Amino acid sequence: MTEVAAAGATRYAGRRISRVEDARLLTGRGTYVDDVALAGMLHACFVRSPFAHAAIRSIDTSPALALPGVHFVFTAADLNPGAREQWHTAVGPKSPETPRPPLAEGKVRFVGDPVALVIADSRSIAEDAVDLVEVDYEPLTAVVDYAHAEQAETLVHENHGSNVIGEIGGLPAAALEPVFASAAHVVSTTIHQQAYAAVPMEGRGLVVDYSRSTGELTIYAATQSPHEIRLFCSRLLGLPEHHIRVVMRDTGGGFGQKIMVQRDEMCLMLAALKVGAAVKWIEDRRENLLAAGQSRHEHAAVRMAFAPDGTIEAAQIDFVSDCGAYPTPWPVGTAAAVGMLFPGPYRVPRASFTTKSVYTNTVGRVAYRGPWQFESLAREVLLDIAARQMGIDPVDLRRRNLLAQEDLPYKNPNGMRYDSISPLETLEQAVEMLGYDAFRREQADARTTGRYLGVGLSTYVEPSTPGFGSYATEGATIRIEPSGRVNVYIAGGSSGNSLETTVIQLTADALGVDIDDVATIQGDTALTGFGAGVAGSRSASMTAGAIRETASILCDRIKAIAAHKLEAATEDIELSRSRASVRGSPTVGISLREVAGLAYFEPSSLPPGVPAGLEASARYTAEAGSIWVNATHLCTCEVDIATGAVKLLRYIVSEDCGPMINPNVVEGQIAGGVVQGIGGVLYEHLAYDEDGNPVATTFMDYLLPTATEVPIIEYGHIETPSPGPGGYKGVGEGGAIGAPPAVVNAVADALSPFGVTITRLPLTPARLVGLLDDCTDR
């Protein structure tokens, strides 16, 4: 943490600074999208398909329109012709996207597919009217089982000609056959993960407000990326970008689900132009679980070849993922990442992969925290199966193969070049924190009394901070106001990532000012420069870069003004505690307030060539394609073999995100991700029946972890600086990547005396009891 703080002493980065977001959020004074109320605002509610696959024969809107308080009932014929372009900036206009009619046109393709949009005086009237819209459906055979979608006679999208969206592969498996044929040990299995989802506590939502007289559209949104909404909307509606303003002050969690505009939001944008009043759409929980998207539904056949001592000689993965009917965005690239990252943080000399993404008549696949986490799940579960088969302790098997710092840089066999990571070091730290050998003794003792304890671990490496396309830059504007107080303008926005606090910490250090002198303005496209939003674990590094670039301009200017005033050399001026003083003579100085007064009010007193005012904007460009970050997760559990209940006992994360800007924020991000991963293994299942009916559309059926199930999470930090600004790395997603395999491995370890092999999630009590019933050793 020297680079960002170069202008002054580092006082705030690295410290557990209290969050500036909290004062409003703790007192009910946040502004989430549903808190926005505009004069004359109307309310929207969707008519959604009750069928997984059906032809729409006719829609009769007249009974709904007859209800007092109903203003419009839009169908595809009303809204869809208004859609011009509909591509996401991060993937570009040439991506082979699934055609996305805003409202279903001719056919519905999943339960929840939006068919009509009612606009009424209140949400309750709109909901009443939804029940009055008469849609005549002709049910069709639905493609529900994604594993057989390729062979299904029914096509989800006829025009695509196949239920396979795309396939990307690496080295052909045949090339590795000689290695597998001659290996001392070959271990293979097929691992299945169930569908689960981001499930932010706040659903999606928009308020759209179009002025016909000015041609200006204002959108209040629950989003991770206000600038992306503006760009997308400008292309969708053909409105100039600068006539659209997108505002988000507070968003109630996103986890990937609120990065990209989906069909529902398109409908609101299109309706905005027709209604002549502000319109609010707030997704309820049922809609969120029906229509906001799924993730994680996938399986793969995986195989590894080992030398006699357990050294990995080759790795192979053949991966298939369910992408539902309307994946957003094109999912084939993410699938390829599963293949490319499968070798993980290990010395793997050879690898092959295939990936296949398929359509089904279920809700579309969307981004979710660690979108390619299956590579870690599959690899780490396979490694534990291999360890058991070879009779090697799972920690020892990893020790023999993990990359250590002296191996770096290291190019994995799929061409991914790792650097600035510490896989072996995090493993050793986690093992030490647990007291692994002592736990093994405790486990052995417990088994003699009929108690089944287990320990599981996982080690992963992930690319954070994508450095390409719209993600490649981040801008900041800093205004040191005439009073010497500082405002920082950055795209950001509060969606749970503590970006306001982060920005204030970094700016205070970069300018050498007191943190109380800094405020930040975020989440409003009218006030902030373009930023691609909260995605790809990019915010820490990119924000630090943007602030560094901008603050350095102002530091130079402050020093020049102070040096001129103090009759000292510019290079002798130090900025600290909101003062510019002469190095070695701390009493000789001038406050930032006085510098600002000169800069704004006495321009003639400024040194030659120094512009008036203390405002600057600059933009940071990422120097690398990604910043690698790694961790080891280790957990212990007890399984009740009578009931199948799993109790997690200890949970340890040793991570290397480089220097921490705020340890509270880092640990909070890890904890949130870990508990989402625990939920995915033990509780959460966005399940469908065989006809494609969703069966988890309330929180009584879709089970989130609660305070009664979570273990205390213990953190270990290894600090290997990245090559990026401040040495920082991204830490938002890793928890959700590392946790699932660690939990699966712990449960499998607990049940290892019974010869149970776990290859299918979630690990519900019923599944575990079933596995135990099937094994003969019980």
Place this chain on the structure above:
Amino acid sequence: MHELSVQMTVNGQARAATVEPRLTLADFLRDACHLTGTHLGCEHGVCGACTVLVDGAAVRSCLMFAVQADSTEVTTIEGIESSDGELSAVQSAFRDCHGLQCGFCTPGFVMTVTAFLRDQPDPTDQEIRHALSGNLCRCTGYQGILKAVHQATGGERET
């Protein structure tokens, strides 16, 4: 639709309105009283984000009709800090312990914990977890929340 009159005291202020019988207390607070700190996370009584105090008892305002709260005293998140803006002990503990991230579930947690600690000032870790089990959070993994409740009791966190 037939409407009924309702009156209640909300955060010490008298409120009276004529409402549809189907209007929930949550919607009454948010739309009629403009107290938008009470959040709706599921509208079926599981997530606890809409928790408020009705005559001192923590209730899910999405499961109660406004007319059922007639003649009661309601406290929402906006009524928890002192009149000079000082955070309550529970609010301060959440802030100190990183007990919130996106903040959407936070008002419900603060209300639940406020009522819980009033009735049970010296709870065990198990009792705290049980008390929190009706409130869902998706950001924090409950780590900072558990820590905050322990801090608000004045006790050390049990591990």
